[in-house]
Amino acid sequence: MHAQLNCRKIVPGIGISKALVTHNVINFLAMVDTKSAIIIDKHHELYGKSIKDIILVFPNAIGSSVGAYAIYSLKINRVAPSAIICINNADIITASGCAISDIPLVDKLEKPSSFILESEMEICVDADKELVIIKTV
């Protein structure tokens, strides 16, 4: 069975993996180790977790404008997320970083009250079709 949520395309492409969901914002320059993709900020919900090869679901990026290069570094170091979903509006840091790294990016996720994205769910982000497809049992 699959559930589908509508979204808005920002950077085209398709990513399939497990979701990693946080409601905390991310400062990519200060909070992510670009060699390992591990979140290094002790106060962050995802502290100690890796964002490599997953579908990162988070509100939006904050802080330093150089965060865009941190996203690109993750890609070059082969530890980038498979796709990114911004729960709110995709911001300029995330959008420009994903554009140059060819990481599919969507935002404005439809929010049906009966369904909430959770970590570990198997997800397909199809930015081209503006769909987030969730595998359900």
Add this chain to the structure above:
Amino acid sequence: MYLTRDEEKSLNGENGETMASAYKILLAIGMATGAEKLVPIKWAHISGVNYNTIGDAGVEFLEKFSRGAKVAVRTTLNPMGFDRNKPVNLPEIFTDQQMRIVRSYEKMGTTPSFTCIPYEIFDIPNRGSAVSFAESNAALYSNSVLGLLTNKESSLSALASSVTGKAPYSDLRIKEFRHPKVTVKSTVKLSTEVDYGLLGYFAGKMVNDTCIAFDDMKEKIGMINMKSLSAAIGTSGICGMFTSEEKTNEVISYGREESNTTKDEINTAEDGDIIVFGSPQLGINEINFLSKLVESKRFLKRCMVFCPRAVYNQAANTGLIDKIQKSGVEFICDSCTCLTPLITRNDFDSVITNSIKGAYYLNHSNRIGVALKDMKSIVKEYTD
């Protein structure tokens, strides 16, 4: 988003890979911010110059990017990692990679300003002019104080705007959208640059919007406090502009408790091994202020001041640099506190500074403790 035929051609690679990358970036940020078209800009300011911030991936990217295009508008650069006119005790890999970055930007025809306060050095376009500023403090200051129109750009989006001369017509570039929905009302007395910085950090963190209103800031708060406020707001959130001239329905209160909690987050040490001034870099006003404070005094700890070379030269001509150096201060041009390779955990456990932005990155990126105090108190406490 609507693209002209020429823009479409560039996106499809007809003018080379660099221009295609640039339009790909502009398209993505245009869609993210809901732009209907691109508009011409008068000035781009690029961040991502310090090797510590962009790393090897950035070095390689810029080398490739700079082969394919020249800047189309005045383009100024953020600080790099060290002072080119001073011997540096840094690993060769750092200086080599840093100079590769500098050469790439040079090749594109940028102005080698190496400053995060371009608004204090260059001629300012007329109010209402569209620009593209990465470096969050510069975007905030320019929107809020100078009346320029920019979104809080990323390193890559400002780079894309520099070679195309265009930026998305969206959000803070549209006059109707430059209005706040939330006001932060301070009930504590604000006097020093640290007070304003803490307020800014709190406001940026609490308000998830591109424009914020402050209450009770009707009197002129001065350039030094405005800079501290701008830099701190830019550190903690997505906001690119503040105003004190509008009322909103939603009001968030900033009282003693909020101020203390914010300070506890930023102030991670009681004391420090070295004093650092500059993030944003010091401008002529702050140099002037510092010169008066340190008159016939001498620092008991090492004290570094980061400022743009243009400001240093101006201050040297009027004798201010000499005056300040007599107190033991070391001046460093071209670079700044944020992610500086000059202050590492191997040499220092903790730093004393008046900068909220500097403190945040010293703590998070350089992993060093920070004692936060205002400039006047620092001079009083650490000189004889």
